[in-house]
Amino acid sequence: MLARIVPLSQTSRQRYWTQTRRLTGVLLLAWFLVTFLCVFFARDLRFSFLGWPFSFYMAAQGALLVYLLIVFLYARWQRARDVAFGVAEAEND
């Protein structure tokens, strides 16, 4: 198993980390907007959305689903990056 691991060059390590950081930043921005922006303007965002007042829906359900999506995308895209850089671990299940 050890033989499969080729030590990565410094530049590709650097590239891996830059890309990881960028993804982390983008997803954190989404997290921030969907949480704090929606709450901050909660009183102005009260149009009806699927039968709920929008800000209530976002705080009770919408934001939660976005969180799940964020975590899902992070796991998926990081996995894709691991594969691209040849550092992916074995699948366990």
Add this chain to the structure above:
Amino acid sequence: MSVPGGQALAPDGSGRAFSRRLRRYYAWFTVGFLLFVLLLGLGERMGLSRVLIGYTFLFATIGLYAGIGIMSRTTDVAEYYVAGRRVPAFFNGMATGADWMSAASFIGLAGSLYLLGFDGLAFVLGWTGGYCLVALLIAPYLRKFGQFTIPDFIGARYGGDLARAIAMAAAIICSFVYVVAQIYGVGLITTLLTNVDFSYGVFLGLAGILVCSFLGGMRAVTWTQVAQCIILLLAYLIPVAWLGLQYTSSPLPQIAYGPVLERLAERERELTQDPREREVREVFLARANAAGERVAALPESWEQGRQAARKQVEDLKSRRAPLREVRAAERALAAYPASADEARRAWQLEQNAAAARGAPLMPHAEPFWSGDPDPVRAEKARDTKRWNFLALVFCLMAGTAGLPHVLMRSYTTPSVHDARRSVFWSLFFILLLYLSAPALAVLVKYDVYTQVVGKHFNELPTWVAAWSRIDPSFLRLDDINHDGVVQLAEMQLGPDIVVLAMPEIAGLPYVITGLVAAGGLAAALSTADGLLLTIANALSHDLYFKMINRRASPARRVTVAKVLLLLVALVAAFVALLRPGSIVSLVGLAFSLAASSLFPALVTGVFWRRANRWGAIAGMLTGFGVCAYYIATRYPFFQSALGLAPGDWPPWLGIEPISAGIFAVPLGFAAMILVSLLTPSPDAGSDTFVESLRMPEAAATAEGSSARNR
């Protein structure tokens, strides 16, 4: 397993078979559990008594957890501390979910949402959104590090025993407050389920916790938590689906309760206009005014009141009034405030309580609502509420990403990739409950507003009388205006009843009430398990092995861990037996403390290479210090303990003490950065260590990192 920091035990393929086997076991377990509930339901039809159903649920579930514990007993270090690092992501997610969903989430959350309306959603957002931070900033890196505890990470990244010791102290303080509340919850639920004494309840629950974690450590706790997660989700979702069928004609009220919210808003408008509601509110406002006048007239009013109470007793005695009246007057005199200072406190509480009950009705979906009739003051109050909401959400989120018992679970997955997936599954299972709670709150509120409020006192649903009999703190109705009809303002409702009485509100048989209690028990036990393990492991691994006896053999380390676990559990149970109601309300504070002490050090440890030991120490101490200072001087419980006058310690920017982290986290980060820059950069070894954290790669670098740690 010989290499503590190494990769999964299972070579390719066998992990998959293991996972398949687990799936089969737990599928059978779920089916078996449902059959068990069904059988008990049939038993109830045939006349099985409620107490017997309660006992069956209690002993069957605790016996089950103990059985899993005995089957997974171990003396191996890696098995004991991190379940051998081979828990598949799906099951690790379930275990984390059970770890996370405490008695507060299971029983308290829907009730808080009922009482607080929109503003209660801060808890829903905070306790779920934190998982984004865990996934993006912490979990994969901790797994790559691959040791045993959170102080381990701080100690290895920054070097030196001081940083490790501070992290350990912070981890233990946050977890201990939390575990006391869980054991307290276990005692309460056991009492409710079987009518046994509270202290028996605590020790029965403790036995269930200990058999499991004592024998098998993390390994036993993990497999028990998966079972507990299944039980607690079934116990929550079944009655919610039933209630949903009644009000939304869909078993998924989570996606169908929008129209009920609209009808609720309409009912709220009706009640606001109702003249009899207003009448009751006027009575309360008058009471609040009277109390306010007595406070304003202190200390004379205190003296007058005391004289009047004495005179009343003497008058009644000299008139030879009935003994009952004399006793009542004597009790009133005995309960009279002992000093003018005490009277001020008591009467102010009385004034606030009466004013709250006299305040206009809060619309459920209105963000940051204020009942103040003065528009300028109302606007100011609403703005304060908005900032408090934002601050609380932030603290709960950062706290989630700093609480050791959750983060520890990243160590138990087979790989970095699985640690990321595990966070997804944790959040998935947590959302099953957290998406239901707001729906449940709206459904129960609508039921209460239409089936109880406006009804005659003698035509109320049966659950109302049953629950107000158990304890008036659950539900209390007084006919204030003597019209024989329930007004909303005449009702006092404790938050816990929303979940506990939900099966009866939905018209389900008693067996479902037993199921809900068993679910609450599972939630409290699973969280207590995880927390106890965190505390005992911090002591045995970080204090004993890393700082006191570095040459301890693996067998000795596990033994020390087990003994410490027993001690910590007994101390926690002892504290819980004192019924520290105030401690239970302190749980929210654990989040601010965890956020301000551990979160900055963990994040900068990965994302900022330049962070060094002195920065970390300064950051943790500043964060913890600011947070503790703010809580100690602003939280009513500590204010009175320290003898501070609340008026002398106004909150900063109107922020409540539960959200102390909003000041402490940024200051902690600032101290960390400033001190790091003022002191020399960390050595080259630290650079390599950070590099190694940032990428998965298999065994080679994990070896490197653990070598450095040793």
